[in-house]
Amino acid sequence: MTREDFNFLFHTHFEEVRKYVFYRSGDEELATDIAQDTFMRLWEKRDDIRLETVKGLLLKMATDLYITRYHKEKRAFNFFNTFVPREDALTPEDQLNYEELKKAYEEALKSMPEKQRVVFLMNRVDELKYREIAEQLGLSVKAIEKRMSLALEHLKQQLKDKVSHIVLLILTSCLFRRFKN
Amino acid sequence: MKDDKEHIKLDAIDKQSKAFFAGGTFRWKKGEAEVLAELNEQIRWQASARSFRLSMRMAAMAASFLLILALGSFLRFYSTTTEVSAGTHQMVDLPDGSTVDLNAGSSLSYYPYWWHFKRIVTLEGEAFFDVQQGQRFVVRSSQGKTQVLGTSFNILARGNRYRVTCLSGSVRVSSKQKRKVVLKPGSQAVVKPDGEIEVRQNIEPFSEISWRNDVFFFTATPIQEVFEEIERQYNVTIQTTIKEEVLYTGNFTKEQDVEDILGYVCPALGLKYSRKSPNLYFITQAIE
Numbered sequence: 001m002t003r004e005d006f007n008f009l010f011h012t013h014f015e016e017v018r019k020y021v022f023y024r025s026g027d028e029e030l031a032t033d034i035a036q037d038t039f040m041r042l043w044e045k046r047d048d049i050r051l052e053t054v055k056g057l058l059l060k061m062a063t064d065l066y067i068t069r070y071h072k073e074k075r076a077f078n079f080f081n082t083f084v085p086r087e088d089a090l091t092p093e094d095q096l097n098y099e100e101l102k103k104a105y106e107e108a109l110k111s112m113p114e115k116q117r118v119v120f121l122m123n124r125v126d127e128l129k130y131r132e133i134a135e136q137l138g139l140s141v142k143a144i145e146k147r148m149s150l151a152l153e154h155l156k157q158q159l160k161d162k163v164s165h166i167v168l169l170i171l172t173s174c175l176f177r178r179f180k181n
Numbered sequence: 182m183k184d185d186k187e188h189i190k191l192d193a194i195d196k197q198s199k200a201f202f203a204g205g206t207f208r209w210k211k212g213e214a215e216v217l218a219e220l221n222e223q224i225r226w227q228a229s230a231r232s233f234r235l236s237m238r239m240a241a242m243a244a245s246f247l248l249i250l251a252l253g254s255f256l257r258f259y260s261t262t263t264e265v266s267a268g269t270h271q272m273v274d275l276p277d278g279s280t281v282d283l284n285a286g287s288s289l290s291y292y293p294y295w296w297h298f299k300r301i302v303t304l305e306g307e308a309f310f311d312v313q314q315g316q317r318f319v320v321r322s323s324q325g326k327t328q329v330l331g332t333s334f335n336i337l338a339r340g341n342r343y344r345v346t347c348l349s350g351s352v353r354v355s356s357k358q359k360r361k362v363v364l365k366p367g368s369q370a371v372v373k374p375d376g377e378i379e380v381r382q383n384i385e386p387f388s389e390i391s392w393r394n395d396v397f398f399f400t401a402t403p404i405q406e407v408f409e410e411i412e413r414q415y416n417v418t419i420q421t422t423i424k425e426e427v428l429y430t431g432n433f434t435k436e437q438d439v440e441d442i443l444g445y446v447c448p449a450l451g452l453k454y455s456r457k458s459p460n461l462y463f464i465t466q467a468i469e
Contacts (some may be wrong), residue, residue, distance in 0.1 A: 003224075006224075007217065007221075010217055011213075011217075012199070012215070014213055014216065018209070019207070025433050025467065028209065028210060029210070032209065032210075032211050032216065035216070035335075036216050036219065036220060039216075039220055040220060040223060040224070041225050043220070062203075075244055081208055081219055082208055082209065082210075083202075083205050083206075083208075084205055084206045084207075084208055085201050085202060085205040086203070086204045086205055086206075089200045089201075089203065089204060090197075090200055090201065091197075092199070094197065094200070094201070101201070103196075105201065118199075121202065124198055124199060124201075124202035124203060125203070125205060127200045127203055152191055152194055152198075153191070155198060156190055156191055156194050156304070159194060
């Protein structure tokens, strides 16, 4: 592996690795450090690396690094310090409650089991299909589906009051529509 | 209705979270470029550090190898040489307690630090060996080689003469031409210039080693050899014009003066000597 190859691999995969660790930990600094170390390790192991499997390998190395390090230093979960949602895609009401909603999601994500969180965020933020997530994490599509529905269930429990008015809104709009008709 | 409501709720959260997370932006404190720059730095540093460590290790290995080699060859090839000049005898003690009695005008060398691996000495001249029991003991000379285990024997290796006399134990003598004989006590091997070995049985061994007691026996010995022996024992120079084969039988002891000896060796063979300077004698045919 030449320096060029390495730089190419870095540009292709660094962001994914960093996001993956960030989804797991919710800690930006840790995510950056671990992603950096992952690539360092990739360079050290350059002699026995096959390009076809490099992505799965990167996530695996990152996981290993994360697990060994995370047990040493447990840090604060802080997702929205780094991630900025697009306000304009939200409903007007959600836009109004943007800050509140952010806080609620922060709490909900924080209390969500890590494995579900990773799957959930890969699907929501990166808009990856279940099949793609399954491939990258080396899991079955079934497992991804399961984690995803558990994640949504968890959010539903955590965001009870935050969705209630959305539900109301939907209900009223349904009623309106019916009324109109 | 409740199930329906639940379903709507889940559907709502699904929709909301999709809208909420999709297309968001990450504001990393540390940019990708910065991370890559750091990595490149780290990698370069690591690569050079690795090769440095490697070359240091190589150098250390090479150095210790050379040290061992130097030490080994020192131990192997460091040699001690004893040279005995004319007119004297000398006793040499070898590391294992074996002794070598060197006749005048002889030299003996051996490898003291290698002695425990191989008992090997090089002899030019004449010497009497008393060898301690042990591993093979080898005496090398330019004309032949004598190997023993533990025994006593006499070697004469002068010019092209090579003669080994066994006094006890057994001795193996080989010539450069790869002829070999084994000697038992009381026998003697004479290596001829062509490499053939003649074995003489029932030798009177004490006349062979009488030189140790300053007594010199000659039995049908060419007169040139007799004069050489006198030169060595008394540290004098004898010049002679005698060319023909004249054999001498007799003996002398060092207690006698050199002129006494010349005084009875020469007339017996029809020769006469004259003293040119304190250490130079001239020997010619006695004119009738």
